[in-house]
Amino acid sequence: MTIAAKFEIEYLQYLDAEGKQVRDDLPEFAKDLGHMVELYKLMLSTRVFDAKSIALQRTGKLGTYASCLGHEAAHVGIGSAMRPEDVYAPSYREYGAQLYRGVQPREVYMYWGGDERGNDYQKEPARHDFAWSVPIATQCLHAAGSALAFKIRGEKRVAVCTIGDGGSSKGDFYGAINIAGAQNLPLVAVIVNNQWAISVPRKIQSGAPTLAQKGIAAGLFSIQVDGNDIIAVRKAMEDALERARSGKGGSVIEAVTYRLGDHTTADDARRYRGEQEVKDGWEKEPMKRLRNWLVAKGVWDDAKEEAWKAECDEWMDNEVNAYLETKTQPVSAMFDYIFAEVPADLAKQRDYVLSLETKGH
Amino acid sequence: MAQITLIEAVTQALAYEMAHDESVMVLGEDVGLNGGVFRATQGLQEKFGELRVLDTPLDETTIAGVTVGLAVQGMKPVAEAQFEGFIYPMMEQIACHAARMRNRTRGRLTVPAVFRAPWGGGIRAPEHHSEANEHLFTNIPGLRVVMPSSPARAYGLLLAAIRDPDPVMFFEPKRIYRQYKEEVPDDGEALPLDVCFVLRDGTDVTLVTWGAQVKEALEAADELAAQGISAEVIDVATLTPLDFDTIAESVQKTGRCVIVHEAPKTAGFGAEIAARLAEECMYDLLAPVERVTGFDTHIPLFRLEMKYMPSVERVVDAAKRTLAAS
Numbered sequence: 001m002t003i004a005a006k007f008e009i010e011y012l013q014y015l016d017a018e019g020k021q022v023r024d025d026l027p028e029f030a031k032d033l034g035h036m037v038e039l040y041k042l043m044l045s046t047r048v049f050d051a052k053s054i055a056l057q058r059t060g061k062l063g064t065y066a067s068c069l070g071h072e073a074a075h076v077g078i079g080s081a082m083r084p085e086d087v088y089a090p091s092y093r094e095y096g097a098q099l100y101r102g103v104q105p106r107e108v109y110m111y112w113g114g115d116e117r118g119n120d121y122q123k124e125p126a127r128h129d130f131a132w133s134v135p136i137a138t139q140c141l142h143a144a145g146s147a148l149a150f151k152i153r154g155e156k157r158v159a160v161c162t163i164g165d166g167g168s169s170k171g172d173f174y175g176a177i178n179i180a181g182a183q184n185l186p187l188v189a190v191i192v193n194n195q196w197a198i199s200v201p202r203k204i205q206s207g208a209p210t211l212a213q214k215g216i217a218a219g220l221f222s223i224q225v226d227g228n229d230i231i232a233v234r235k236a237m238e239d240a241l242e243r244a245r246s247g248k249g250g251s252v253i254e255a256v257t258y259r260l261g262d263h264t265t266a267d268d269a270r271r272y273r274g275e276q277e278v279k280d281g282w283e284k285e286p287m288k289r290l291r292n293w294l295v296a297k298g299v300w301d302d303a304k305e306e307a308w309k310a311e312c313d314e315w316m317d318n319e320v321n322a323y324l325e326t327k328t329q330p331v332s333a334m335f336d337y338i339f340a341e342v343p344a345d346l347a348k349q350r351d352y353v354l355s356l357e358t359k360g361h
Numbered sequence: 362m363a364q365i366t367l368i369e370a371v372t373q374a375l376a377y378e379m380a381h382d383e384s385v386m387v388l389g390e391d392v393g394l395n396g397g398v399f400r401a402t403q404g405l406q407e408k409f410g411e412l413r414v415l416d417t418p419l420d421e422t423t424i425a426g427v428t429v430g431l432a433v434q435g436m437k438p439v440a441e442a443q444f445e446g447f448i449y450p451m452m453e454q455i456a457c458h459a460a461r462m463r464n465r466t467r468g469r470l471t472v473p474a475v476f477r478a479p480w481g482g483g484i485r486a487p488e489h490h491s492e493a494n495e496h497l498f499t500n501i502p503g504l505r506v507v508m509p510s511s512p513a514r515a516y517g518l519l520l521a522a523i524r525d526p527d528p529v530m531f532f533e534p535k536r537i538y539r540q541y542k543e544e545v546p547d548d549g550e551a552l553p554l555d556v557c558f559v560l561r562d563g564t565d566v567t568l569v570t571w572g573a574q575v576k577e578a579l580e581a582a583d584e585l586a587a588q589g590i591s592a593e594v595i596d597v598a599t600l601t602p603l604d605f606d607t608i609a610e611s612v613q614k615t616g617r618c619v620i621v622h623e624a625p626k627t628a629g630f631g632a633e634i635a636a637r638l639a640e641e642c643m644y645d646l647l648a649p650v651e652r653v654t655g656f657d658t659h660i661p662l663f664r665l666e667m668k669y670m671p672s673v674e675r676v677v678d679a680a681k682r683t684l685a686a687s
Contacts (some may be wrong), residue, residue, distance in 0.1 A: 059423065087434070120467040130433070131466050135457045141423060145430015145438075152386070152412045152436070159430070170448075182418055337464040338503050340471070340526040343555055343602035345660035 001003040004232035007216045011224045016230040017284045033299045038082055038145045039230055040290050040300065041308055043072040044100025047287065048312035049105050050261075054319060056109065057265045061324065065112045070228075072259035072274040073286030074192045075162075076100060077233025077255070081241055082160055087146045089139040089161040090131040093191070097162070102126035105319035110326060116337075117329065121199045122146060137167040138175035139190060147250070149186035158244040160237075166197025168211045174218070177252055182217035186244035188237065189215070189252050192227060194259035201274040215252025227255030228286035331357055370512040371401045371477075374519040375439060377549050379409050382437065385523055386465070388415040389424055389477075391650065398443055399479055399538060404559035417587060425476070429458045430627045434475040437523055442478040445532065446489035451476065452497070459528040460503035475522045475529045478487040481573050481623050483670060485663040495572075499601045499633070505529040505554055506600040507595060513627035516545045517552030534573035554599045557607040563593035567611040567681045570621040571597040571636060576659060576670055578621050579630060581676035581683035592680060600630050605637050612638060616647035617683035621671050626654040648686035651679040652666030685687035 014030070016022050029035055050069055056062040067077060075096025082088060089100060093109060102123035111118030111132060119131035133139035133289040143161035150157045163173055168191045180187040188303060191211045195202045208214060215222030220340035221243060233255050240251035258281035262269045269278075335342055335350035365373060386409075387402050404416035407615030418422050421442060428440040442448040457620040459472045482491030498506045507522055507529055509515035514532065522529035560575065561582050567576040575596050582592040593611050597603070612618045612619045618638055620631035635650045653671045660669050 013539045089430075116465060120469045121466050131623055133458075135453060138426060138454060138458060140432035141426020141454065142433065144423075145427035145432075146434045147430075148412075148415075149426060149431050149436050151432035171420070171422050172426055172454075175418070175426065178418050178420070179423050181429060183415075192530065313519065333467075337468050339463070339505075339602070345555075345602045345605060 007213065008211045008252065009167040009212050009216075009224050011226075012225040012232045012236055014235070015229045017228075019289035019291055019296065023332035027231065027238070029234060029238070030231045033294070035298055036290075037294060037299055039076055039234075039296055041288060041326060042080070042100060043076050043096065043230065043290065044305075044308060045312040046072045046076065047317065048101060048309060049095060049099070049316055052134075052316045053109065053112070054265060055202075056320065057112075060112050062109060062249065064266045066264045067319050068095050069092045069262035070258050070281065070285055071192060071194060072096050072229035073290070074190075074227040074233050074255040074257050077230045078162065078190055080233050081311060082158070083241070084268040086125075086158045086160060086241070087129055087143070089130040089143040089146070089159065090132060091136070091139060091162055091164065092134055098126060098129070101129060102275050106322040107316070109143060109320065109323035112113050113323060115326065115329065116231040123143055131306045137163045137170035138169075140173045141191070144179050144185060144187055147180060148183060150186055151183065153210065156245050158241050160188045160190065162190045162192050164197060165191060165193040165195065165202050165205050166200065167191070167209055168214055169205055175213055177218035177220055177250065180250035184249045187250035188240045188244055188252070190237070191252065192257060193254050193255045194257050194264065196259045196269070196273070198263040198267060203246070210254060212252055212254035216251070220250045220252050222252040223300065224254040224256060227257030228284055228289065230286065230290055257286070277337055363544070365512055365545050366539045366542050367509065367512045367515045367533070367539040367554065368399055368401055370516040371519060371543050372403055372405070373545065373547050374523070375402065375405060376408065377547055378520060378523045379405065379413065381549065384435060385437045385568040386415065386431070386438065387439045387441065387460065387469070388411040388417050388418055388428065390417060390443050390514075392416060392441055397441060399535065401441065401477070401533075404585045410533060413483060420448055420651065421450040422454060425454035425459070428474045428476070429454055429462070431474055432459070433462065433470050434527075436609040439475040439477060439523060442476065444490045444496060445478045445480045448478050448494070451664070453643050455498070455504070455528070455530075456501050460501050463501060463527065471526060472528045473518070473526050475531050477531045479538070480532035481534050481536055482562045482660050482666050483573065485666075488570070488662060489668060491660045493598060493622070493660070495532055495569060496628060496630045499630050503527065504601065506553070507532065507554060508532045508572040508598065508600065510534065510572055510596050511541045511596070512631045513545050514552060514558070514596070516677060517550060518598065519556065521547065521554045522550035523570040529554070532572065536573045537576060537622050545581045555602050555604055556599065557604045558596040558598050559607065560596050561592070563591040563615065565606070565615055566617040566619060566683050567593045567595060567615045568619050568676065568680065569597060569608055571593045571600060571675060572624055575670055577673050577676055580673045581680065584673060584677050585680055589648040590680065590684060603633070605641070607633060609642050613640050613645045616645055616687070617680070618646070619651040619679045619683060621656050621676055622654045623670060625657045626652060627657050628653055648683035651683055
């Protein structure tokens, strides 16, 4: 038998579910315990932020919200590995990565609270990142286009996109990794496989044993990591970013995690998945293992945990207040950003709406 | 000065802008060495290289989505859909992202891109190669929908489209790609977008059209003149945002209007113009507005396709009906 080509997918994990180190070759960043504490703190603040968002929604102060509960390691791992000059194209729940890059909680609240200004990220480097992309996987091609622009201009920047397990079924994802392979683009596509696309489980999303192997079809370096182990996510990201930056091409990383919450606040996951599965999901969740590891290293303890949680609460309360104090945009804002300048024909419609306002409609 | 065809004017505009602005690039299927299936990008790859004249994988969704990404990063991509009938996979990226990015981000991110497509029927092409579907885009906020009808307007409008800070759909009537030549100076002078062009002055009836049907409208005007009827001909050129004022001024003068387009009648862009006339010019009208359009059928394969197209005779008949009515 002649073999035309042969492939394998590595699975990467440093910390098991209990926080026991399963391999000795820790990457450099993980030897810096101060940095690991910082990563843990951002994961924790992401979780506090997420709980606050859900509370806001439940009390009618936010529209539909997509929770990131359980994704903290994957998201912070992605965001913390990127350089400021890189570009991030998220879908709609990667707050951990985005907070790292300067998106403010008040902006997330504004977006889900019905105000487009939430997408106008004020702080760099988020300011040059893409906004949330609701149509599934479409953002992968924006990242590929960005990567192409970087290649054309000879810039040493990388475009990163994230999609879910469901997103990896879409043509946009395949199109993005395909052109990245064909043109050797600096693209890193991370499949945050949280096992559920609303109510559709991973096993009927694809017959492929791993989602990472889809990258093989496009000629990209592809790896599967424990998406609840931030060391594994971060390491795979750093390697992928370095390859992309040095002209060695794009990568697909499948970060295997679990969606502990509902798809969004409009969803009730009890309709389609069992309690035991969710309990198992909690056993493997990402905070516990990193906390255990840091505690074992002597750099974290309950007092620090409580103190940081309290700081996060205060931070989020400030953000919530800033959000709630935001005045609604003037009605003309509906027209102001359709084109660079409002065309005469559209201005007539704007003026009509403004005339209704003055009449007090 | 060289006389050039409409398709050559497209090439000339692309080459001019690529030479003067290094952020301008072209991407699509077969646009490289082959110069595009209609030769719109002939010679560009030799001049500007394989990256700025990029042969993409054969996936329209990829072309459109990558175009959005390029444009957000400050490039000015001119994407080609090989035929209008193959543009459907691009529509999600165009409608959900190209057209909305500025609005979504309150102006933080923008998409200064052009989506070109050879448009319409009449070249004896296979199925899916003859679509006229501009009306599917005129209903999408945030897009400019532009259609040239002569070599000079193709050159000037394409330059304007590339320089525009927002996404532009640029539909090229392929039936008249090589129909005639005219002098088009390669001077980099753009034509205004958002403006209708009055191609012929008249007093009795206004013929409103765009794209390839401008030819039939002008021929109909000649025929009507021979019968003593003075027809004004307006090339809408930029369908959205619409310069309705130019159409209204004409109809206020003539009192009669025939709208001519190749796309199916129901909910075609002619319906929008007719509705505006009813809203704003009802009391200027001396006769009901007429529409001469394709039918609410798929454009037939080529043995029958010219039966589908608005003909000079149908336009003349419609114009005469408006005169008979008053």
